[in-house]
Amino acid sequence: MWETLSAVIVYGLVLGSLWLLVSIGFSLICGVLRIFYLGYGITFTMAIYVTWMFLSDFKLRLDIAIALMIVVQLAFSFLIYRGLIQRYLASEEILVTALLLVQIIIEEAINYKYPAITGVSIPTMILTGLCSVGGASISIQLVISAIVAILFTAIITLVLLKSKLGLIVRALSQDQKTAMLMGADVHRLFALAMMISVIPPSICALLLAPLWSVEPYMGSSFFITALLISILGSVGNLKGTIIASYLIGLIHSSVSFLINPRLMNLAALVFTLAFLSFRSEGLTRSESLW
């Protein structure tokens, strides 16, 4: 009994930290740009397959491949912002459909070049083996990923709370028009937020690649988790995102250990809907980023 309980708590916290890395980029976009970035899932897939392309087709070293992948991701998010988001910010139905279409195009193109049956192996395993945390056995790589997630979230939070850039971004998330009147370069900051938001999912995908299955449509499952966390954590609020990530992590681990791992998303959805019926705005207020 105690072993199961400790496993639920340990895996809940580790998963919660990972979900933080998964969802923080989405929350940042929702909070700053106040848009619904439906193509967010593709960031995970691109992180894996662009790295794999540089490794297998261009025979580059892992560190160079990862650096180039980050450059490609930043350039891609910038192009998406300039080409679609900036243009259709006011026509949301077009924006939502266009972003989803972009995700489908890239997923299908990846599936064409590297079909799901093709083995993709990214050597990003930092340490192999298991360790014991609170009586529960857990992969060391997962623990490292969780620590990286916490550190990364701490950095983003500190930047948002303590720097001048963070102050402007928070002002922008509260009221775009007023921020513009105060001299904030809205489009530059929007593009910057888009570019920053691809870094956490890229790190997450690379850290988890040696442990979890990799295929061209993997982005959707991460996207569902990011969506649930965003909804529960008051879309676009980082404080809410942090709390929601750990809540969803604990729900996932409880359902996985006690009922059936494949029902974990359903359980998280039911919990989110039940919570929304009591508090429709989510865990925190959604008017600002923090």
Added chain:
Amino acid sequence: MKIELKRSRLEVRLDYKKLKLAWTIEPRYWRNPLLAWLALCALPLLSLMGGLQWLSIFTTANLCATIALPLLLQIIGTGRVNLGPQLFVALGGYTAGLLSINYKMEALQTLPIVIVVALLVGLSLSLLTILARGIYFSLITLIIPLVFMEITFVFSDVFKGETGIYGITPLFRLGSHLINSIAYYYASLMILTLYLFLVDKILRSRWGMVYAAINNDEDVAMMMGVDINRHKIFVFTVTSVLTAIAGWFFAHYFGTFAGVTYLPFTFMIKILFIVLIGGRAQAYGTIAGAYFVSILDELLRSYLGNISHFVFPSILLVLLVALPEGLWGIYRKHKYREIYPTIRIRR
């Protein structure tokens, strides 16, 4: 009943005791739609020259339009964008399929049960239109079909996972394949016409005005005395049932039903695109959109093979950018009716 010709309009009046009904028919407005409908009726003759596969494509186009039309009405009537209409397609298809293979029920026997199931699920999910608004509603409706797909994999002994349910009793057993195909085409066209008539009549009626008011600003509509919750629940539930009927048709038409075909983003985006490329919530435009998307998909698949999987969405993306008013925008010569609502997500 009296039929009067007033200027270029026909007015049909029915006075019976306390019941007074009036229906204005304006032939100058339905001349082109009528011609288009007659062309659709003649399509099987044309497709006989091109092969039976085209008849199947046109039937699928009709069914896609029967999903897009209720979605359009729902978007306007609830003031919310449902990104998961395929949930009810799957619900209708699975209910029909499971009843058919487990209880050997015929298509017409499964239909009332599909309607009841969709009604109950639609009614319970319609609460979302009250609980969540704007982006929350869209996000939740986006997730529910994906979670349902996971359930079909978890309970694969019931839903048969990726292979899906097969051996579902067909709607028509008329002997030859050709006659069956024609029968399916006309049946789908009949449902489509019925849906189009219903949606068009509602949008032009007093209810349409109320829905437009809800779509524009539900708080203002409520202040004006509109019982917005009642209307939202009603329109969500009814359109859910209409969508489930399309799922029921899919199941009894193809004889198989797999959630993996209908529940992912790809099918949803096709339906959403039909609504948009048809002319951004224009009832007649959705039919043009459905035919356009279905024919384009088939042509690309035939000529390009596997590459079509990403060429097809790429063309859709280009069209979305190039035709902001959709195909209906090319046809339409006048401005939008001021009353006609537009789709908005962030509210």
